[in-house]
Amino acid sequence: MDEILENKELDDCKTIKTVLPKTLTGINGLDDITLGGIPKNRTTLLVGAIGAGKTVLSMAFIVNGILKYNEPGVFMTFEEKADELQINLLTLGYDLATLISDKKLYLENLYIGNEGIQVTGKYNIEGLFVRIEQAIEKVKAKRIVLDSLDTLFSGLDSNILRGEIKRLFTWLKEKEITAIITGEIGETHLTRMGIEEAIADCVIELNNRVCNQISTRRMRVVKYRGSDHSTNEYPFVINSKGIIIYPIIDEEPQQEASRERISTGIFQLDQMLENKGYYVGSSILIAGAAGTGKTSLAASFAASVCKNNKRCLYCSFEESPNQLIRDMGTIGFPLESYVNSENLKFYFARPTLQNFELHIMSIKSKIKEFKPDVIIMDPITNIMVESINSDTTATLNHFIDFVKMEKNITILFTSAMTTEVLLINPSYEAIFSMVDTCIMLQERRIEMIHVRSLFIMKSRGINNSKEEKEFLISAKENIVLPNSRMVIAENGIAQKSQMNSTENSVILQPNLISIIGNGHSERK
Amino acid sequence: MEIQGKEATNSDIDITEKYVFRLFISKKSPDSLYVVKNIQKFCNQYLHENYELEVVDIYEKPDLVIEEQIILTPLLIKKYPLPEERISGDLKNSQAILSQFHID
Numbered sequence: 001m002d003e004i005l006e007n008k009e010l011d012d013c014k015t016i017k018t019v020l021p022k023t024l025t026g027i028n029g030l031d032d033i034t035l036g037g038i039p040k041n042r043t044t045l046l047v048g049a050i051g052a053g054k055t056v057l058s059m060a061f062i063v064n065g066i067l068k069y070n071e072p073g074v075f076m077t078f079e080e081k082a083d084e085l086q087i088n089l090l091t092l093g094y095d096l097a098t099l100i101s102d103k104k105l106y107l108e109n110l111y112i113g114n115e116g117i118q119v120t121g122k123y124n125i126e127g128l129f130v131r132i133e134q135a136i137e138k139v140k141a142k143r144i145v146l147d148s149l150d151t152l153f154s155g156l157d158s159n160i161l162r163g164e165i166k167r168l169f170t171w172l173k174e175k176e177i178t179a180i181i182t183g184e185i186g187e188t189h190l191t192r193m194g195i196e197e198a199i200a201d202c203v204i205e206l207n208n209r210v211c212n213q214i215s216t217r218r219m220r221v222v223k224y225r226g227s228d229h230s231t232n233e234y235p236f237v238i239n240s241k242g243i244i245i246y247p248i249i250d251e252e253p254q255q256e257a258s259r260e261r262i263s264t265g266i267f268q269l270d271q272m273l274e275n276k277g278y279y280v281g282s283s284i285l286i287a288g289a290a291g292t293g294k295t296s297l298a299a300s301f302a303a304s305v306c307k308n309n310k311r312c313l314y315c316s317f318e319e320s321p322n323q324l325i326r327d328m329g330t331i332g333f334p335l336e337s338y339v340n341s342e343n344l345k346f347y348f349a350r351p352t353l354q355n356f357e358l359h360i361m362s363i364k365s366k367i368k369e370f371k372p373d374v375i376i377m378d379p380i381t382n383i384m385v386e387s388i389n390s391d392t393t394a395t396l397n398h399f400i401d402f403v404k405m406e407k408n409i410t411i412l413f414t415s416a417m418t419t420e421v422l423l424i425n426p427s428y429e430a431i432f433s434m435v436d437t438c439i440m441l442q443e444r445r446i447e448m449i450h451v452r453s454l455f456i457m458k459s460r461g462i463n464n465s466k467e468e469k470e471f472l473i474s475a476k477e478n479i480v481l482p483n484s485r486m487v488i489a490e491n492g493i494a495q496k497s498q499m500n501s502t503e504n505s506v507i508l509q510p511n512l513i514s515i516i517g518n519g520h521s522e523r524k
Numbered sequence: 525m526e527i528q529g530k531e532a533t534n535s536d537i538d539i540t541e542k543y544v545f546r547l548f549i550s551k552k553s554p555d556s557l558y559v560v561k562n563i564q565k566f567c568n569q570y571l572h573e574n575y576e577l578e579v580v581d582i583y584e585k586p587d588l589v590i591e592e593q594i595i596l597t598p599l600l601i602k603k604y605p606l607p608e609e610r611i612s613g614d615l616k617n618s619q620a621i622l623s624q625f626h627i628d
Contacts, residue, residue, distance in 0.1 A: 108590075110593065110595060111593050112593075112595070117595070117596055117610070117612055118610065118611045118612065118620075118624050119596070119611070119612045119613045120611060120612075120613040120614070120615060120616070120617045120620035120621065120624075121613035121614035121615065121616050121617060122555065122613060122614045123596045123597065123598065123612045123613045123614070124550065124553055124596070124597055125595060125596055125597075126550035126552065126553060126582060126597045127548065127550075127582055127589055127594035127595045127596055127597045127599065128595045128596075130550075130582045130583060130586050130589045130594070131586075131589055131590060131594070131595070133586070134586050134589075134590065152595065
């Protein structure tokens with residue numbers, strides 16, 4: 001770097017401080033956290049416990065270098081056999097064999113005997129230098145990974161070793177190679193050998209914590225000499241598409257605030273929202289206890305969107321798509337036909353399948369594929385299984401921002417929570433506050449009859465109705481049944497004519513009685 | 525004990541078996557000559573003439589470095605008698621070599 005700085009100095013004194021050459025890792029998110037990648041021609045230390053993802057992450061650095069930046073790479077492994085490594089990484093979508101035969105990648109297995117290395121007196125690691133030099137020469141490498149140093153040097157005198165590793169780092173720098181060296185996390189030091197403080201220019205720590213039986217990988221940039229970096233811990237995922245760090249920086253939510261409106265799918269609910277419905281690109285929360293009609297309300301929105309030939313991505317974390325199609329069919333929403341016309345796509349995953357971040361990642365990739373106008377997440381609380389805390393709400397907030405950046409997608413969440421829950425767990429407040437429109441559903445039992453009602457808790461930028469309105473979910477025949485056609489009718493009775501005129505949609509009639517009405521006996 | 529061991533060894537293997545060593549050094553390292561002297565001294569003292577020693581500079585034969593999986597230098601490999609055994613370092617400590625190579 002010194003050289004570069006000197007050269008720059010001649011060119012432009014003012015920019016010296018800001019010029020720290022970096023190498024892009026090509027790993028989604030990591031380049032954002034590090035504001036442009038890891039230090040170029042320097043060594044970055046990647047530390048973490050067993051199974052934290054060190055090997056995969058460092059291999060991604062090499063493979064991305066070849067595929068994205070035309071920089072050949074060398075991967076020296078001390079732990080896994082080269083052929084086993086190839087098989088393991090193939091399952092993650094890395095075709096190492098092709099890269100090797102194209103002479104873009106050189107994979108070498110450094111084998112140390114079972115007993116390790118017996119040493120008497122002073123030694124050096126020149127042998128390693130010779131091997132690295134040859135390997136670099138073979139593919140004209142610009143990137144190298146040594147995975148992992150601990151395995152190689154376990155049992156060796158750490159005083160000599162520290163000096164030798166320092167020499168290695170300097171030597172790699174002279175060779176103009178950007179390196180990642182992995183190491184296992186130590187108890188007192190960051191690495192077992194305690195090599196990080198003095199030597200590495202950049203240190204990244206990985207960990208893998210299990211909370212409520214669901215494990216989440218996280219990453220943190222511990223140190224980055226000469227550069228700003230984000231000091232937060234970020235969740236990341238390793239899947240068939242490689243590695244993605246989430247959340248991908250704090251996207252400044254500078255999205256366009258659309259003035260366009262979109263129907264809620266329910267005539268009367270639209271009326272409660274200035275006769276126009278939601279804002280396009282806003283976020284909506286439908287909250288209420290179990291059985292209050294959240295899914296029916298969400299489905300009515302989905303159906304309305306599809307009917308207008310827009311696209312809806314329905315993420316279901318409770319009912320399977322087939323079940324939803326059946327149940328919503330009974331109240332007149334032909335979801336199946338929308339699936340066939342490709343207006344509607346389901347994302348269905350068991351909440352416990354993976355952690356919240358991973359769900360969000362999968363949904364994000366679905367969004368990129370399908371490009372929906374509307375996303376429904378039903379119910380969001382199910383996938384926030386680690387319990388709602390600052391972690392998950394932050395992820396959710398980032399997700400909402402992400403969605404809004406994607407060309408004004410409207411997103412609707414349902415959530416199994418009530419106003420009472422707020423008193424128990426104030427973290428829920430965060431969810432209420434991050435959305436633009438919040439509709440609360442309630443169910444009460446009056447004279448042996450369950451009565452559902454809704455009110456708009458808030459709706460940013462909309463002069464919404466402040467009334468609480470009763471509604472029925474009922475079949476055409478206007479029988480009060482769950483999973484049946486939804487009706488809000490004056491005094492609880494839907495008028496036949498209106499029913500017919502608004503075929504296949506939910507009816508929500510205006511001017512409704514408040515909850516303590518007198519028409520209950522008339523309701524059937 | 526070591527003297528006894530030495531005598532016993534010599535009488536046993538003297539005619540039939542010869543020790544074969546390969547020593548990897550880096551000529552770039554200023555200590556390398558000193559290491560060669562150490563091992564020669566060791567061999568003369570404990571094995572008399574009954575040994576072969578090949579000294580390899582890793583920068584001259586890089587292919588051999590990969591083949592033999594060399595990482596540390598200096599590295600002494602006992603090729604014969606089997607099993608093959610290795611020891612790294614400046615080789616000043618004769619006891620360590622004797623014990624690592626099971627020479628008694």
